[in-house]
Amino acid sequence: xxxxxxxxxMAFALxxxxxxxxxxxxxxASSAASPEINASNDSVTFxxxxxxxxxxxxxxxxxxxxxxxxPELQKGEGxxxxxxxxxxxxxxxxxxxxxxxxxxxxxxxxxxxxxGTRYLSVLLVPGERSENYSVANQRGNLERxxxxxPTIGIxxxxxxxxxxxxxxxxxxxxxxxxLYLLHGGGGDEEAWVSxxxxxxxxxxxxxxxxxxxxxxxxxxxxxGQQAARIxxxxxxxxxxxxxxxxxxxxxxxxxxxxxxxxxxxxxxxRKSGRAVAGLSMGGGHTTAVxxxxxxxxxxxxxxxxxxxxxxxxxxxLQGIKKAGYKLYWIGxxxxxxxxxxxxxxxxxxxxxxxxxxxxxxxxxxxxxxNWRNYLDTFATLxxx
Amino acid sequence: xxxxxxxxxMAFALxxxxxxxxxxxxxxASSAASPEINASNDSVTFxxxxxxxxxxxxxxxxxxxxxxxxPELQKGEGxxxxxxxxxxxxxxxxxxxxxxxxxxxxxxxxxxxxxGTRYLSVLLVPGERSENYSVANQRGNLERxxxxxPTIGIxxxxxxxxxxxxxxxxxxxxxxxxLYLLHGGGGDEEAWVSxxxxxxxxxxxxxxxxxxxxxxxxxxxxxGQQAARIxxxxxxxxxxxxxxxxxxxxxxxxxxxxxxxxxxxxxxxRKSGRAVAGLSMGGGHTTAVxxxxxxxxxxxxxxxxxxxxxxxxxxxLQGIKKAGYKLYWIGxxxxxxxxxxxxxxxxxxxxxxxxxxxxxxxxxxxxxxNWRNYLDTFATLxxx
Numbered sequence: 033x034x035x036x037x038x039x040x041x042m043a044f045a046l047x048x049x050x051x052x053x054x055x056x057x058x059x060x061a062s063s064a065a066s067p068e069i070n071a072s073n074d075s076v077t078f079x080x081x082x083x084x085x086x087x088x089x090x091x092x093x094x095x096x097x098x099x100x101x102x103p104e105l106q107k108g109e110g111x112x113x114x115x116x117x118x119x120x121x122x123x124x125x126x127x128x129x130x131x132x133x134x135x136x137x138x139x140x141x142x143x144x145x146x147x148g149t150r151y152l153s154v155l156l157v158p159g160e161r162s163e164n165y166s167v168a169n170q171r172g173n174l175e176r177x178x179x180x181x182p183t184i185g186i187x188x189x190x191x192x193x194x195x196x197x198x199x200x201x202x203x204x205x206x207x208x209x210x211l212y213l214l215h216g217g218g219g220d221e222e223a224w225v226s227x228x229x230x231x232x233x234x235x236x237x238x239x240x241x242x243x244x245x246x247x248x249x250x251x252x253x254x255x256g257q258q259a260a261r262i263x264x265x266x267x268x269x270x271x272x273x274x275x276x277x278x279x280x281x282x283x284x285x286x287x288x289x290x291x292x293x294x295x296x297x298x299x300x301x302r303k304s305g306r307a308v309a310g311l312s313m314g315g316g317h318t319t320a321v322x323x324x325x326x327x328x329x330x331x332x333x334x335x336x337x338x339x340x341x342x343x344x345x346x347x348x349l350q351g352i353k354k355a356g357y358k359l360y361w362i363g364x365x366x367x368x369x370x371x372x373x374x375x376x377x378x379x380x381x382x383x384x385x386x387x388x389x390x391x392x393x394x395x396x397x398x399x400x401x402n403w404r405n406y407l408d409t410f411a412t413l414x415x416x
Numbered sequence: 417x418x419x420x421x422x423x424x425x426m427a428f429a430l431x432x433x434x435x436x437x438x439x440x441x442x443x444x445a446s447s448a449a450s451p452e453i454n455a456s457n458d459s460v461t462f463x464x465x466x467x468x469x470x471x472x473x474x475x476x477x478x479x480x481x482x483x484x485x486x487p488e489l490q491k492g493e494g495x496x497x498x499x500x501x502x503x504x505x506x507x508x509x510x511x512x513x514x515x516x517x518x519x520x521x522x523x524x525x526x527x528x529x530x531x532g533t534r535y536l537s538v539l540l541v542p543g544e545r546s547e548n549y550s551v552a553n554q555r556g557n558l559e560r561x562x563x564x565x566p567t568i569g570i571x572x573x574x575x576x577x578x579x580x581x582x583x584x585x586x587x588x589x590x591x592x593x594x595l596y597l598l599h600g601g602g603g604d605e606e607a608w609v610s611x612x613x614x615x616x617x618x619x620x621x622x623x624x625x626x627x628x629x630x631x632x633x634x635x636x637x638x639x640g641q642q643a644a645r646i647x648x649x650x651x652x653x654x655x656x657x658x659x660x661x662x663x664x665x666x667x668x669x670x671x672x673x674x675x676x677x678x679x680x681x682x683x684x685x686r687k688s689g690r691a692v693a694g695l696s697m698g699g700g701h702t703t704a705v706x707x708x709x710x711x712x713x714x715x716x717x718x719x720x721x722x723x724x725x726x727x728x729x730x731x732x733l734q735g736i737k738k739a740g741y742k743l744y745w746i747g748x749x750x751x752x753x754x755x756x757x758x759x760x761x762x763x764x765x766x767x768x769x770x771x772x773x774x775x776x777x778x779x780x781x782x783x784x785x786n787w788r789n790y791l792d793t794f795a796t797l798x799x800x
Contacts, residue, residue, distance in 0.1 A: 084517030086470065111517075131518045133468030133495075139519060142533045142645050149526045151535065167647050171571070175559035178580070187555070196562070199680055261526050263551050296583055 064112065066140040067127075067155050069119060076119050076155065078127070080138065083111030085131050092127035092155070094120040102130060122159020123401050124229065126152035145226045148218045149261060164408050168235035170196040174225065178259075179292045183284035188252055189259035190289065191221050193231050194297070195238050195245040207300045209415040210247040210293060212285065212329075213407070214310030214317045216336075220260035221252040224407075227400045233408050244415040246307075247299060251289055253314055255280045282321040286328060304358070307331030307414045311403045312371070319378070323348030326355035331414050333361040335406050336398050338374025339381070346381055353387050359413055360389035363406035367397040448496065450524040451511075451539050453503060460503050460539065462511070464522065467495030469515050476511035476539070478504040486514060506543020507785050508613065510536035529610045532602045533645060548792050552619035554580040558609065562643075563676045567668035572636055573643035574673065575605050577615050578681070579622050579629040591684045593799040594631045594677060596669065597791070598694025598701045600720075604644035605636040608791075611784045617792050628799040630691075631683060635673055637698055639664045666705040670712060688742070691715030691798045695787045696755070703762070707732030710739035715798050717745040719790045720782055722758025723765070730765055737771050743797055744773035747790035751781040
């Protein structure tokens with residue numbers, strides 16, 4: 033990652049004939065910078081001005097469960113509070129300050145992710161693990177698309193990523209495969225964009241030739257919502273425990289979303305050109321839509337979810353076997369107790385039917401660190 | 417606005433057969449809600465939990481310059497600080513809490529705007545003035561597009577709005593006019609989307625039949641940037657006082673951006689199908705691009721900017737007169753001292769050449785309240 037970044041920066045420096053000092057200036061080095069990964073690359077400093085605050089702590093996602101989960105900052109010159117901590121492993125983390133008991137985002141940090149209704153400051157620690165989470169040199173477009181969902185009875189939003197080159201004149205006859213990428217509970221159509229870094233991951237993998245150029249469609253999986261709550265559109269109550277309601281979304285995926293995409297984008301409108309993946313609730317949507325529509329997808333990736341053993345589940349998996357598929361990829365963290373058990377149950381059922389699959393077990397639990405990693409991994413296996 | 421909103425909510429209630437209590441629940445009424453416009457519709461309450469805070473104030477954009485610009489909240493039950501203030505005039509405002517001297521966004525409020533590198537909590541007071549700033553029933557798509565700019569020598573981002581219906585099969589042969597909408601200093605390609613509510617304004621005007629369905633292209637006017645800083649792409653130094661650099665962007669608009677849009681979207685690729693408008697620095701870009709390329713745009717709207725009298729300015733305006741145009745619309749606030757003077761200078765030059773124009777003078781200064789209002793006004797005059 034650093035090598036690519038430096039190559040990129042140096043290319044800039046050459047193109048625009050600027051020197052190292054100018055580079056340092058426009059990279060934003062300043063005494064009030066926060067967060068600042070220090071030159072030694074083994075520590076990170078957080079800073080917040082607060083002349084009248086009494087106690088300022090840092091709450092970081094990587095500190096949870098440690099001996100000192102909310103370390104105190106020290107007040108220094110000019111009323112700037114600061115703390116320097118060991119740099120955590122390469123990954124994306126979120127954090128906030130706690131100023132006299134109130135959670136505060138880092139006003140010096142423009143990198144923010146939205147998790148449902150909360151906005152969180154982000155620390156990206158560069159390294160091999162996170163190298164595909166930063167912006168690539170070749171970037172695909174991202175569109176918020178409003179489409180009618182006759183199945184659900186409302187107009188709804190989804191995000192559609194088109195890969196770099198999609199609009200090149202040279203590719204004007206080319207059709208592309210599509211990954212349908214589904215969020216979990218509490219998420220919305222922007223969850224994979226914001227927390228999941230899906231555009232950056234796909235851009236980087238495609239640029240490196242590690243993934244096929246593909247579209248990525250990220251719908252809203254909450255059938256009671258037209259769109260993410262940022263749009264402030266009234267919602268209808270939705271009862272996931274009511275089977276008729278619970279399945280509305282997966283029917284809309286098959287009958288509203290896929291037809292919309294296939295009539296509006298240059299895509300491969302057949303099973304071999306469709307993949308579906310989803311995390312947690314979206315993993316349930318993945319097993320449900322493939323179980324109910326076994327002829328739609330050749331690539332099936334339920335993440336941090338699995339499937340409880342049942343007669344219905346078995347019948348659905350046999351239907352998938354009969355229809356044929358190219359990849360069944362199950363990702364789960366071994367600390368994600370229930371999902372881990374359910375993933376093993378799903379694997380057991382696949383075993384019993386002699387169906388090929390990958391059970392990709394990582395450390396960790398029900399986290400975006402895992403979901404980004406799963407996308408970064410299974411996306412390289414699609415459409416090949 | 418309230419009438420439309422209630423019609424919309426009631427339509428929901430009918431469609432989904434839900435009652436008033438359920439409606440109240442899903443509208444999110446709760447004791448910790450913030451901001452809450454009270455039932456009497458003449459006051460608004462802000463709340464923030466903070467058991468250990470000593471002094472909590474509210475800083476609101478509508479309170480600047482008043483006798484008490486940062487009123488103190490009172491601590492109540494459960495450590496919830498609150499304050500109830502008279503409801504300001506219908507408009508969009510931004511605010512933050514100041515907790516023991518530190519500025520804090522409202523964690524209970526998902527409505528956030530980004531102004532450059534700062535994220536701000538938003539209060540939208542509904543009313544006639546702001547009725548087009550909320551989400552419409554018929555919504556256009558919004559795409560982040562990465563395009564090559566040979567003129568500037570980098571790959572760059574712009575936002576492209578396509579109106580509701582653009583993808584309807586019934587409109588598949590229809591071509592649309594395009595508004596090129598330019599931001600000011602400190603802004604980027606998302607400024608009109610976030611602070612300017614451009615999508616909502618155009619959606620609402622088009623839905624009401626008050627504006628022609630049009631595309632809206634919002635490029636990044638900082639020639640040193642590839643994109644908004646949220647993408648964390650290194651920048652090159654840029655000197656606006658160097659004329660060769662200062663004009664790069666307007667040449668890229670004419671030679672890179674317009675050709676890209678006209679070869680990738682179904683648009684009217686002639687002068688009568690192009691409008692350009694911009695605020696402050698973007699107003700300068702508007703007068704510069706129309707002065708340098710008098711055959712490109714029939715609709716010209718410099719906002720909060722104007723043009724200093726000079727031989728070059730006069731020659732450019734005469735060029736525009738010779739080429740012909742349909743609308744020259746100058747918007748400015750009478751408290752925006754310098755821009756007001758410059759707008760009158762521009763109007764004076766137009767007068768001297770017997771060129772038709774509108775000088776739309778409002779109260780207020782160099783503010784997004786004015787720029788939203790100008791867009792809401794001049795957009796109804798375009799392409800007619």
